[in-house]
Amino acid sequence: MSGPHPAVAAVRSAVRRVLADLPAETTALVACSGGADSLALAGAVAFEAPRARRRGGAVTVDHGLQEGSAARAGAVADVLRGLGLDPVSVRAVRVGGPGGPEAAARRARYRAMDAVAAEHAPAAVLLAHTLDDQAETVLLGLARGSGARSLSGMSPSNGPYLRPLLDLDRATVRTACERMGLVPWEDPHNADPRYARSRVRHEALPALERTLGPGIAEALARTATMLRADADTLDDLAGELYTAARGGQPETDRTPPGPELLVGPLAAAAASLRTRVLRRAALTAGCPASALTARHVREIDRLVTEWRGQAHIDLPGGIRARRAAGRLRFER
Known part of the structure; x- marks a missing residue:
């Protein structure tokens, strides 16, 4: 009997490693928007969590930025429950404050996820960021003229937040979603050129690939990993200086x-x-x-x-x- 498709196996393996490192009794909550990446992650958690004797749940956030967003969040929750995830929480948030719409939505989303994780503590929140997301983050940091910490991108773990898919490219994760038989919903904001990340995804990175050749996303993600190690060391030394000062x-x-x-x-x-x-x-x-x-x-x-x-x-x-x-x- 043949095993799962290689893309499905890759996503499940990434999730399996993360679940194995969680303390006993920890609930693994997938942050799921209904997009292909987070659905693939949800499908893998639903498969792997029972085998790891872990409770697998999910949270979906309604940002209220589009007409019908509440119904969409409810539909995503139904899919997650259909996968066997429990608990599944839907949180409606109000987006506003300084820093532009992307930053405001991110703050609201993390507040909601923090609250759900606290309700089901001990809990970890699994995020579906991929290698391509990491590359985009590094390019955005470069454009802002940021320092090493910003250029080091997203960490595989940050408190209760875990990113099992950071070493997998978006194509692999989306193939896994398709092979799992899951039908994603694509947020139109992801293709809206008003947003900086969308322009990086659809214009900047493809232009770099055309100009410099393939493998740009992998190179940027690799750079982020090396810079993160350097930034961690500098931050430790700076902590000692802060205490002395x-x-x-x-x-x-x-x-x-x-x-x-x-x-x-x-x-x-x-x-x-x-x-x-x-x-x-x-x-x-x-x-x-x-x-x-x-x-x-x-x-x-x-x-x-x-x-x-x-x-x-x-x-x-x-x-x-x-x-x-x-x-x-x-x-x-």
Whole structure:
């Protein structure tokens, strides 16, 4: 008797490895939009979870951005229940706030998934990002002029969130969906050129493939993996510098709205570590991550390395950084 199609076997194998690493009694919740990637992941979890003696469930989020979205979310939930997944949760969210529609939708979606995971704790949320999604993320980071952490792309694991399919290309995952007999729903936003990720997917990456040859997505994903290892090491070292600059005070023992940092340890440190500490301090003080740019961090850095008695630096979120008595202070 022949086994499953190679694409189905690849997706199931990826899921099997993740489920094997979960602590006992953990519920594996698939985040499913109804698209081919997340449906393939749901089908693999439905197959593998009982064999791993794990509970397999799912969550689908209704962003309310299209007419009939509630009915669509309900239909996706019916498919997931038909696969044998339980529990299956449908969450309606309100999308809004700073950073554009893509960022706002992402924040709302993760809040909903956090809530469902908390309800079924201990739980892990499995996301269907593929190697191609990783490549797109790296290109978007390059376009923003981001640092190594952003260019390192998406991590295979981040707290309760797991990405079993990051090493598989989109074509393989979508073939698996088809071979499982699942009929996906394609979100029209995925092909809407108003969205940056859509332009990268349908224009930028194909153009790079035509110009430089095949294998661009794999190369970008490989670069992300190497950069992530470097960024992890730098972040660990920056954490030590952050503690030293705070004079050993714990994070909870800070003067609102943000920490005070000793200039001495910062001035003696490498720029790659110092700027990480300054960004962390600004975020702790209340600067929105989406609004805090490299230019802001450079200006704070000048208070350490090029200080000539200059005044404060105004930062996003109504935060002000200034130097006084050998310390950097963040205040409203």
